[in-house]
Amino acid sequence: MKKKKVSIYDIAEEVGVSTATVSYVLNGKAAEKRISPELQKQILRSAKKNGYQPNMLAKGLSTGKSKIIGMMVEYISDPFFSTIARQIEDKASRRGYKLLYSSTENCTDKTKELLRVYRETQVDGYIIAPPPGVEKEIRTLLRSQVPLVLFDRFFPDLPSFNVIVDNQAGCYEATRHFIARGHRNIALVTLDSLQVQMAERTTGYHKALEESGRTPLVRHIPFTAPEEERVRRIIAFIEDHPEVDAVLFSTNYLAISGIKAIQSLRRSIPGDLGVISFDDNTHFDLFTPSITSVAQPVFGISEAIMDLLWRQMDGPVLPRAKKETVVLPPLLMERNSVGRT
DNA sequence: TCCTCCTGTCGGTCTACAAG
């Protein structure tokens, strides 16, 4: 025999009060509503005895809030994104919010579909690392005044709250580091993506090379290419360019593919090729040799995201504060994959 | 036999108001 779930109505009946009184007591509004301490005690005791669990669906029906924050990242399995998601989940739960997350796979159509699902789920806030092509949908969300924060990349034309890392400075520093260590022909392996964060990384690389009067060499890998194809393309690139003595990879998974490529060519890191990865990976310090990287400050990123989100959720946003981009500095993690002197 | 309205239902929240 299945027992019906306990509702505030059952508690109200048992204690002999109205559901309103039960609701006030269970939501900590007893003092505000001047419910007597004795009655409060009775209600709390009855709730505990019957194992009362609030019905979130009903709560949402009444308040219009789901207490759910929707988060979309490129791949939740990516260490960068999963670390941030974990920290955000932690901060959200401290305020009674749950996190719903999905991977966009950087695919426009999938993201549009996810946005629809999130809207139907009535999420109270959005945290999105948007793929290209969803500008219109994001604009619609902004117009509807839903709390929203974009991170990792954003659309410069949209009046949104954004959190990004100074991508240009990160790649600039990395390239300068190669130069300072005596590398002469430094290549950049990046994605054929037009998104701002990738463009910025490329710009940083170009800037550092221009300053030292060197010629840039950029190889674009399709961002839709699976792992094997990425490795194959990087192998071909290295074989085509024997003069290259250092490679900067613009994402951590490109770096992993690159390291595989270099190993399969039986070249040594850093003897034959210096390597730096933009974006760190939890295991880079365990590699042989350990991999120098430009680390994104994940803690600072999640902190900034939640600051911006709570600000929107806590109160009406002032019109002139409708746009803000927090730019955080990346950090060069010097390890052993650069070489030279 | 359809189809279109209409009403009630779910579990909470909260305003307006009443009893003592």
Added chain:
DNA sequence: CTTGTAGACCGACAGGAGGA
């Protein structure tokens, strides 16, 4: 004045009433 309550309401949907 203190303490507590009645009942409208939220949105989606099932199911009944009644008309064509």
